[in-house]
Amino acid sequence: MVLEGYRGASLKKLEKSGVSVGDLVKVMTDRETVEGVLMPRYEFADEEHIVIKLKTGYNIGISIGRVKEIKTVSKGTEPSFNVPKRPKLVPSLPKVMILGTGGTIASRIDYRTGGVRPALSSEELYYLVPELSSIAEVETQALFSIYSENMTPSRWSELASRVAEAVKAGYDGVVITHGTDTLHYTASALSFALENLPVPVVVVGSQRSSDRPSSDAASNLIGAVKFAARGNASGVFVIMHGGLSDDELDVHLGVRVRKDHSSRRDAFESVNSDPVGRIGQEITLRRGLPPRRASPEGFSCSPSFSDGVSIVKLYPGFQPSLIGFLVRQGCRAIILEGTGLGHAPTSVYDQLRSAIGAGVFVGMTSQTIWGSVRMTVYNTGRDLLRLGVVPLGDMLSEAAFAKASWLLGQGLKPEKVASMMATDLRGEMAVRRKVK
Amino acid sequence: MVLEGYRGASLKKLEKSGVSVGDLVKVMTDRETVEGVLMPRYEFADEEHIVIKLKTGYNIGISIGRVKEIKTVSKGTEPSFNVPKRPKLVPSLPKVMILGTGGTIASRIDYRTGGVRPALSSEELYYLVPELSSIAEVETQALFSIYSENMTPSRWSELASRVAEAVKAGYDGVVITHGTDTLHYTASALSFALENLPVPVVVVGSQRSSDRPSSDAASNLIGAVKFAARGNASGVFVIMHGGLSDDELDVHLGVRVRKDHSSRRDAFESVNSDPVGRIGQEITLRRGLPPRRASPEGFSCSPSFSDGVSIVKLYPGFQPSLIGFLVRQGCRAIILEGTGLGHAPTSVYDQLRSAIGAGVFVGMTSQTIWGSVRMTVYNTGRDLLRLGVVPLGDMLSEAAFAKASWLLGQGLKPEKVASMMATDLRGEMAVRRKVK
Numbered sequence: 001m002v003l004e005g006y007r008g009a010s011l012k013k014l015e016k017s018g019v020s021v022g023d024l025v026k027v028m029t030d031r032e033t034v035e036g037v038l039m040p041r042y043e044f045a046d047e048e049h050i051v052i053k054l055k056t057g058y059n060i061g062i063s064i065g066r067v068k069e070i071k072t073v074s075k076g077t078e079p080s081f082n083v084p085k086r087p088k089l090v091p092s093l094p095k096v097m098i099l100g101t102g103g104t105i106a107s108r109i110d111y112r113t114g115g116v117r118p119a120l121s122s123e124e125l126y127y128l129v130p131e132l133s134s135i136a137e138v139e140t141q142a143l144f145s146i147y148s149e150n151m152t153p154s155r156w157s158e159l160a161s162r163v164a165e166a167v168k169a170g171y172d173g174v175v176i177t178h179g180t181d182t183l184h185y186t187a188s189a190l191s192f193a194l195e196n197l198p199v200p201v202v203v204v205g206s207q208r209s210s211d212r213p214s215s216d217a218a219s220n221l222i223g224a225v226k227f228a229a230r231g232n233a234s235g236v237f238v239i240m241h242g243g244l245s246d247d248e249l250d251v252h253l254g255v256r257v258r259k260d261h262s263s264r265r266d267a268f269e270s271v272n273s274d275p276v277g278r279i280g281q282e283i284t285l286r287r288g289l290p291p292r293r294a295s296p297e298g299f300s301c302s303p304s305f306s307d308g309v310s311i312v313k314l315y316p317g318f319q320p321s322l323i324g325f326l327v328r329q330g331c332r333a334i335i336l337e338g339t340g341l342g343h344a345p346t347s348v349y350d351q352l353r354s355a356i357g358a359g360v361f362v363g364m365t366s367q368t369i370w371g372s373v374r375m376t377v378y379n380t381g382r383d384l385l386r387l388g389v390v391p392l393g394d395m396l397s398e399a400a401f402a403k404a405s406w407l408l409g410q411g412l413k414p415e416k417v418a419s420m421m422a423t424d425l426r427g428e429m430a431v432r433r434k435v436k
Numbered sequence: 437m438v439l440e441g442y443r444g445a446s447l448k449k450l451e452k453s454g455v456s457v458g459d460l461v462k463v464m465t466d467r468e469t470v471e472g473v474l475m476p477r478y479e480f481a482d483e484e485h486i487v488i489k490l491k492t493g494y495n496i497g498i499s500i501g502r503v504k505e506i507k508t509v510s511k512g513t514e515p516s517f518n519v520p521k522r523p524k525l526v527p528s529l530p531k532v533m534i535l536g537t538g539g540t541i542a543s544r545i546d547y548r549t550g551g552v553r554p555a556l557s558s559e560e561l562y563y564l565v566p567e568l569s570s571i572a573e574v575e576t577q578a579l580f581s582i583y584s585e586n587m588t589p590s591r592w593s594e595l596a597s598r599v600a601e602a603v604k605a606g607y608d609g610v611v612i613t614h615g616t617d618t619l620h621y622t623a624s625a626l627s628f629a630l631e632n633l634p635v636p637v638v639v640v641g642s643q644r645s646s647d648r649p650s651s652d653a654a655s656n657l658i659g660a661v662k663f664a665a666r667g668n669a670s671g672v673f674v675i676m677h678g679g680l681s682d683d684e685l686d687v688h689l690g691v692r693v694r695k696d697h698s699s700r701r702d703a704f705e706s707v708n709s710d711p712v713g714r715i716g717q718e719i720t721l722r723r724g725l726p727p728r729r730a731s732p733e734g735f736s737c738s739p740s741f742s743d744g745v746s747i748v749k750l751y752p753g754f755q756p757s758l759i760g761f762l763v764r765q766g767c768r769a770i771i772l773e774g775t776g777l778g779h780a781p782t783s784v785y786d787q788l789r790s791a792i793g794a795g796v797f798v799g800m801t802s803q804t805i806w807g808s809v810r811m812t813v814y815n816t817g818r819d820l821l822r823l824g825v826v827p828l829g830d831m832l833s834e835a836a837f838a839k840a841s842w843l844l845g846q847g848l849k850p851e852k853v854a855s856m857m858a859t860d861l862r863g864e865m866a867v868r869r870k871v872k
Contacts, residue, residue: 046813147816149779151752181775185752262777262807310758313749313773315837316587316621322746325761337749339617341698343585369805371698376482380583401751 005041010050010064014038017069022076027052029066035073036060094172094229096136098125099162101144101151101186103179103205129218136172136229148179148205151186153305153405159186160193163201164301173200173228177221180205180259180267183238187254188402189305191236191426196298201236202228203254207265216241216265223249223279231283233276233290235426241265242278251277253290255399255428258369271369272394272430290427304409308332311401313367314344323351333361333404333417336389337397342366342373343380349387356388359414361404363390363421365397372430390418393429403428441477446486446500450474453505458512463488465502472496473512530608530665532572534561535598537580537587537622539615539641565654572608572665584615584641587622589741589841595622596629599637600737609636609664613657616641616695616703619674623690624838625741627672627862632734637672638664639690643701652677652701659685659715667719669712669726671862677701678714687713689726691835691864694805707805708830708866726863740845744768747837749803750780759787769797769840769853772825773833778802778809779816785823792824795850797840799826799857801833808866826854829865839864 002020003011019025021040026033027050036052039059049061050070125140126133143162144155159176166174178186187203194201204224206217224239236254243250243266252270261267270276277285310331312322326334334355338344342364344352356362364384366373372394375381385391392400400421407417424431438456439447455461457476462469463486472488475495485497486506561576562569579598580591595612602610614622623639630637640660642653660675672690679686679702688706697703706712713721746767748758762770770791774780778800780788792798800820802809808830811817821827828836836857843853860867 147779147814149750149775149816150781150783152781153753156752179776181779182752259776259804260806262802262804262809264807267804267807307753309753310755311749311751313747314585315747315834316592316618317589317743317745317841319746319762319765319767321765322758322761325758326755329755329757331755339585340615340695343583343617345586345588347586366698368695368698368703370696371700371703373698378583380585398751405753 003040006047006050007041008047010041010047013064013067014050014070017071019070019072020076024073024076025052026071026073027062027067028069028071029062030068031066034060034062037076091137093135093137095170096138096173096175096225096228097166097171098138098140098175098177098225099159099166100140100142101148101155101159101176101178102146103148103177129221131222132225135222135225138225139171146179148181148183148186151179151182153189153307153409156186156189156193156305156402156405157303157409160190160301160303163190163194164303167194167197167199167201167296167299171199173202173231175221175224175228176201176203178203178205180207180240184254184257184259184268185398185402187236187238187257188396188399188428189406191254191428192403192406193301193303193305194236195300195302196294197234197236198294198296198299200228200231200233200293203236203238205240207241207263207267219247220249227251227277227279227283231277231285232292233285234292234294235290237276237290238268239279240268242275245280247280249279250275251279251285253427255426256396258396258398260369271396272371302406302410305402305405306332306408307405308408309335309401309405311335311337311397313337314339314348316345318345318348320345320348320351323348323355327355327358327360331360332408333363335392335397335400335404336362336364337367338364338373339367341377341381342375342384342391343378344384344389346380346383349383352384352389353387361390361414361417361421362388363392363400363404365392365395365400367397369396390422392421395429399428439476442483442486443477444483446477446483449500449503450486450506453507455506455508456512460509460512461488462507462509463498463503464505464507465498466504467502470496470498471509527573529571529573531606532574532609532611532661532664533602533607534574534576534611534613534661535595535602536576536578537584537591537595537612537614538582539584539613565657567658568661571658571661574661575607582615584617584619584622587615587618589625589743589845592622592625592629592741592838592841593739593845596626596737596739599626599630600739603630603633603635603637603732603735607635609638609667611657611660611664612637612639614639614641616643616676620690620693620695620704621834621838623672623674623693624832624835624864625842627690627864628839628842629737629739629741630672631736631738632730633670633672634730634732634735636664636667636669636729639672639674641676643677643699643703655683656685663687663713663715663719667713667721668728669721670728670730671726673712673726674704675715676704678711681716683716685715686711687715687721689863691862692832694832694834696805707832708807738842738846741838741841742768742844743841744844745771745837745841747771747773747833749773750775750784752781754781754784756781756784756787759784759791763791763794763796767796768844769799771828771833771836771840772798772800773803774800774809775803777813777817778811778820778827779814780820780825782816782819785819788820788825789823797826797850797853797857798824799828799836799840801828801831801836803833805832826858828857831865835864
């Protein structure tokens with residue numbers, strides 16, 4: 001009995017009924033009888049539903065609690081080995097490398113082939129999202145198979161190196177499929193590690209799992225591959241559903257984007273800046289931004305990241321000794337999420353002074369998310385500047401975190417880290433205007 | 437020579453010129469000559485400008501670097517003792533208590549009378565914002581004079597007690613002037629400490645300092661007093677500029693509001709819910725929300741807050757030992773800002789298990805700000821639930837922090853804290869629907 005991906009109550013019921021994935025089955029519920037092929041579950045799915053592919057081609061999820069009986073109509077034929085034929089390649093198409101790291105988007109793709117492998121082969125990909133074969137000659141590599149909350153700076157290093165290999169091998173663009181939880185952190189990290197990219201590198205995910213008719217997995221992936229293949233842009237981008245219509249995707253600069261909703265398809269927003277492009281029927285790019293495709297000369301990858309960076313949010317009654325603890329643990333950069341224009345309780349000043357004295361970089365961002373820090377407005381802000389806290393303008397704390405991790409990974413001295421943090425490298429901060 | 441509020445280069449120049457606040461002066465700059473009365477600076481202003489009140493009544497700031505010469509036209513007459521007459525009270529008007537805690541809004545008020553005292557007397561208030569006397573019979577108490585980043589749970593306690601005194605004394609509403617940095621934390625804290633409020637308690641601030649023509653101090657204060665006096669609502673609210681027009685203010689539920697921009701006047705937003713009211717020419721309230729004014733029976737104040745709560749944001753490569761450190765420091769509740777639907781790196785699980793085993797409450801919110809945590813979707817979320825991490829729905833981390841601080845302040849046992857945290861008490865979380 002092959003029941004890939006099923007667990008718990010669903011698995012028990014299916015086993016008891018003697019059915020396998022791929023079988024044509026009849027499911028009797030308290031309300032109706034449904035006939036179709038039993039589909040495998042993807043790795044991250046819940047335990048409470050079984051999925052049936054109807055004759056119409058649609059998949060539906062049925063709550064196991066409602067299922068009275070499951071009967072086999074006819075046995076299937078080992079669906080997991082039913083690998084589709086690789087479609088004919090069109091050699092004139094641009095070449096795109098897809099690197100899989102895991103997450104809902106990859107599991108969606110797996111969903112119809114079965115198995116619990118979030119990574120994907122190019123064969124499966126073509127089969128499942130056939131539109132891709134008319135857009136690009138796609139190659140795939142499965143790099144990780146993780147939930148994105150388990151992404152780490154050392155995995156960023158590995159990912160950056162793989163992207164660089166693909167770029168050097170002459171791919172016209174690279175797509176990274178990624179869980180959405182920390183997708184924006186990774187996009188920032190890659191932005192710093194990959195300098196003078198000649199082509200677009202797109203990080204893409206999916207907010208909706210495949211049981212739901214509103215899944216954005218296929219449309220996001222198609223948009224990402226389209227942009228990687230044909231977008232006249234270079235740099236690291238995030239492409240996700242854009243919110244205005246079902247068919248439009250936003251192209252965000254990798255260092256300027258944030259996941260601002262836990263579940264909506266348009267959860268990703270460019271912060272303190274507009275998206276740099278939009279993908280509908282056509283790709284439209286913002287005038288003057290982003291940089292266009294370039295020659296590969298000058299491209300370099302510096303993939304090292306340091307583990308020694310912390311993000312610390314400040315709040316009323318914040319425990320100052322936390323700063324000292326982080327320093328003792330080997331932390332070499334602290335990104336503060338201060339209040340308002342970049343403030344910290346005066347009770348934290350001594351610990352910040354000690355940390356900075358010990359060579360730890362302390363940078364200030366704002367927990368307001370939107371807007372810029374401006375530490376010259378109030379005298380407490382000026383006090384913090386005098387302590388050596390570095391204002392990071394309108395940089396997102398997540399981008400600042402990735403940037404500090406990268407700068408430390410390059411073995412730079414504290415003064416150099418401080419001056420680079422305050423300098424715009426990849427569009428992560430608006431060039432500072434003189435404060436009135 | 438009276439030069440209240442001036443410091444640094446400005447003070448030096450003014451002293452050298454022999455002028456005092458209140459003098460009619462002529463200021464020659466590289467571009468023009470300006471005549472007007474030298475105004476005092478407010479406490480939190482920068483050092484680089486002097487402020488002149490023109491004959492038109494407008495105040496302008498002049499950069500000290502541009503000033504060539506300052507001449508006295510005529511001496512003023514001790515402006516700081518020019519205390520305005522208390523306007524005639526209209527005894528039929530509602531009674532409103534204004535409690536001052538500091539911040540830009542209070543310093544704005546101070547601006548024209550001079551001095552460096554962010555708190556204000558009712559006489560000054562009537563003089564400076566004369567509209568107030570036609571709205572309410574206002575009394576004022578200066579409670580603190582702090583930047584709001586220095587607000588603490590113990591100050592919340594003191595503030596809650598003062599509000600309760602005013603409510604018990606029969607005031608028709610209470611207004612708290614507050615720095616905007618942590619205004620929303622305080623509004624949440626008061627929401628929990630004050631139960632069954634019969635009248636509105638309004639926390640109000642100002643985003644723009646008084647040098648700027650766009651200052652929102654007076655309009656926000658007028659709106660807050662209007663709502664406290666006449667709004668048919670009970671509970672704790674935040675009233676700030678609403679963004680659609682210059683004259684409209686939003687009324688936010690105290691537990692649902694967040695400062696989402698570092699500098700805009702409409703920085704405060706209701707998150708995961710709409711504002712409960714709007715103040716234009718009239719006060720409009722959302723149907724069914726908020727609760728209307730009520731009888732004072734049942735009103736109670738439980739003003740104790742605990743210092744033992746931390747907000748911890750999670751990110752790639754988060755240092756798990758931080759959790760253990762907080763527990764050793766006496767932390768009794770940790771509000772996690774997880775990723776996405778409420779996830780944490782698996783590397784943190786052991787530390788979370790130990791903390792929970794030691795009786796520490798661990799609650800999960802999302803760093804996405806918008807949306808709800810839903811920890812049953814992915815198996816890593818379910819793992820966290822099994823560890824005892826409590827999902828906090830769509831509650832803001834700031835509200836969750838204040839709530840945990842309050843519950844611990846009431847001396848409740850860990851199990852009771854956990855069950856109350858997961859229960860909506862003041863509108864801080866949407867009542868949880870069953871997850872599909």
